[in-house]
Amino acid sequence: MTFEALDQAHRRKWAAVLAATMRLTRDFDAAEDAVQEAFESALVVWQRDGVPPNPGGWLTTTAKRKALDRMRRADLLARKLPLLVVPEEPGEVIPDQRLRLIFMCCHPALSLNARVALTLRLVCGLPTSEIAHVFLVPQATMAARLTTAKKKIRAAGIPFQVPDDLTSRLPAVLAVVYLVYTAGSVDRAVELASLLASLLPLPEVLGLLALVRLSEARAAARFVDGKPVPLAAQDRSLWDHEAIASALPLVEKALRGGGPYAVQAAIAALHATAATYEDTDWPQILALYDELVAVYPSATAALGRAVALAEIHGPAAGLAEADRLSVDLSQYYLLPAARAEFLRALGRVDEAASADLEAAALAPTAAEAAFFDSRARA
Numbered sequence: 001m002t003f004e005a006l007d008q009a010h011r012r013k014w015a016a017v018l019a020a021t022m023r024l025t026r027d028f029d030a031a032e033d034a035v036q037e038a039f040e041s042a043l044v045v046w047q048r049d050g051v052p053p054n055p056g057g058w059l060t061t062t063a064k065r066k067a068l069d070r071m072r073r074a075d076l077l078a079r080k081l082p083l084l085v086v087p088e089e090p091g092e093v094i095p096d097q098r099l100r101l102i103f104m105c106c107h108p109a110l111s112l113n114a115r116v117a118l119t120l121r122l123v124c125g126l127p128t129s130e131i132a133h134v135f136l137v138p139q140a141t142m143a144a145r146l147t148t149a150k151k152k153i154r155a156a157g158i159p160f161q162v163p164d165d166l167t168s169r170l171p172a173v174l175a176v177v178y179l180v181y182t183a184g185s186v187d188r189a190v191e192l193a194s195l196l197a198s199l200l201p202l203p204e205v206l207g208l209l210a211l212v213r214l215s216e217a218r219a220a221a222r223f224v225d226g227k228p229v230p231l232a233a234q235d236r237s238l239w240d241h242e243a244i245a246s247a248l249p250l251v252e253k254a255l256r257g258g259g260p261y262a263v264q265a266a267i268a269a270l271h272a273t274a275a276t277y278e279d280t281d282w283p284q285i286l287a288l289y290d291e292l293v294a295v296y297p298s299a300t301a302a303l304g305r306a307v308a309l310a311e312i313h314g315p316a317a318g319l320a321e322a323d324r325l326s327v328d329l330s331q332y333y334l335l336p337a338a339r340a341e342f343l344r345a346l347g348r349v350d351e352a353a354s355a356d357l358e359a360a361a362l363a364p365t366a367a368e369a370a371f372f373d374s375r376a377r378a
Contacts, residue, residue: 005051006042011188013056014125019101021063025071028122028150034067035059041066102192106172109156114149115172116179121146124180124188133364134183136331166200174208174261181212190216203257210250210265214272217243228371232277244272260296263288267304282311299328307338315345333362337372353377 017038022031038059052058105119117135120126126134132142177196181189193209221234229235251269254262267288274280289305302325310318319342322335329335340355356376363369 002043002046002051005055006039006046009042009055009059010039010125013059015101015123016056017059017063018122018125020060021067022101024064025067028153030067030070031063032122034070035063037066038063102173102176103166103169106169106176107153108168110149110152112172112175114145114152116175117142117145118149119172119176120179120183123176126183130183134179136329167202170200170202170204174204177208177212178261181215186212186216186219203254204259204261206250207254207257207259207262207265210247210254211261211268213243213247213250214265214268217241217247218272223367226367228368231271234277236276239272244269248273258291258295260292260301263292263295267292280311282308286312299325300332300334303329303332303335303338310342310345315342318342319346331362333359333364333368333372335359336362340372340375 014035018031018035021034022028025031025034041062042055042059046052101123102119105122106115110118113135117131120131120134121128128143128146129139131146132139135142173196177189177192180192189212190209193205193212197205197209217240218234220240221236221238222229247265248269251262251265254265256262267285270281270285270288286305286308289301289308292301293305303322306318306321306325309321319339322339322342325335336355336358340352340359343349343352343355353376356372360369360372360376363372
């Protein structure tokens, strides 16, 4: 019970506790260390005394106390006294501290990658190893990027305040929520996207919300007995069709803006509304991928286009496109997984098995690794 409560508190309260502690310390590292210590204390105290009625309040109080202890030990209390009580800004624009912290982290002085990585670390509490996997870079590289971003914040004296023009930081904020989604924390991404949509109901925000909701609506069919199930083999009766229907109006509103999240939501909607895999409107999906790579030229979008291309023009066309992406996606497990499908369809089973083993070696979870390994040996 204690571990479950602590895990839930970490997922739901990490950012709020960190934001409150940062208002006291005005320092990323000091606040993060104090919050980490608070969660470590909770593991001991909650097991001994039981989970408190207000876990978030307990963690916030403990984190602030530990931050003050650190400041006293460093003989900085006198200098920090004016900051011990930080009043809320009048007419606070962002009511949820998680979104407030995201906007704070997404300062334009930082590169987009730095903003995203820093927010994933501080807002979502993701470990450096998971963030490195999201960015497809080694853990040491990501650790260096996070350190550099924090140093730049301190050196430049970047203020942590809500910007007057929220839309100026919106692309970075959307990127953060989307990466939380692609990292596998779909429920957390849905929550953040919903909060953001209530704050700024712009087309791209609605597109992102529709995308993650459509993904969540199909989640129940993605795994059976812990094993991943390809889209073509999924039991579509397990999909939440009511949730899918409720997300479709969001897609329509989002497409008025024509941004990358709106286009991805439209692709997801076509998959979600097809009665069977064979009924999928692949020509329309390919047209949307063409539009997506035009407005958002990413290698992962190009890989999705390769799959759609193979469905229309055959596996050889898909394989040629996938091979063209081999350098950009050398550490992305879905590239060899897609290549394996194309090679198997072409009858090149030995090469397909090798590609599946490569996908297994790169897979982010043990279940997916086991799936590709078993497919290679079948």
